[in-house]
Amino acid sequence: MMALSIAKAEQQDAEQIAALANAAYRGESSKQGWTTEADLLAGRRTEHEEILRLIATDDSMFLLCKDGAELIGSVHLQKQPEQVCIGMLAVSPRLQGRGVGKQLLLAAELAALETWGVGKSVMTVISCRNELIAFYQRRGYRRTGESRAFPVNPELWTPKVADLRLEILEKVLSN
Numbered sequence: 001m002m003a004l005s006i007a008k009a010e011q012q013d014a015e016q017i018a019a020l021a022n023a024a025y026r027g028e029s030s031k032q033g034w035t036t037e038a039d040l041l042a043g044r045r046t047e048h049e050e051i052l053r054l055i056a057t058d059d060s061m062f063l064l065c066k067d068g069a070e071l072i073g074s075v076h077l078q079k080q081p082e083q084v085c086i087g088m089l090a091v092s093p094r095l096q097g098r099g100v101g102k103q104l105l106l107a108a109e110l111a112a113l114e115t116w117g118v119g120k121s122v123m124t125v126i127s128c129r130n131e132l133i134a135f136y137q138r139r140g141y142r143r144t145g146e147s148r149a150f151p152v153n154p155e156l157w158t159p160k161v162a163d164l165r166l167e168i169l170e171k172v173l174s175n
Contacts, residue, residue: 033093
């Protein structure tokens with residue numbers, strides 16, 4: 001059993017968060033886990049500077065999940081009017097499927113309630129990622145029927161498939 005701890009990230013954590021997100025989402029290392037986007041997108045998911053900017057932004061926070069001193073998971077929360085946007089949920093590929101993501105998502109929802117008192121959580125998921133959407137549905141998220149085009153960012157990533165879309169999921173939060 002892992003001795004997990006969850007805490008709010010600080011500026012000095014940005015490089016580790018970026019490395020974890022890139023390992024969990026893209027490239028060969030991500031293929032060890034089930035959340036990989038490596039077959040859909042080439043390149044990196046994020047960079048150190050973006051993480052630093054998000055940590056420094058008002059009404060924004062990252063939560064870190066550690067096993068002892070090792071960073072094994074992270075998630076970003078961004079307060080919006082009356083809701084929180086949860087994104088960049090990342091778990092070390094070698095530890096995926098062991099409940100870390102479930103615990104981190106629950107911690108993110110509780111932090112949003114406690115910090116901002118918001119009543120709803122929203123997130124976007126690549127619409128063809130049915131297994132990931134099913135994971136979030138098991139956690140109480142529902143499909144809204146809304147979607148938008150996947151963002152273009154050629155400095156970081158390029159699509160390997162055409163017409164990628166982001167589906168919007170939401171969940172009502174309660175204490």
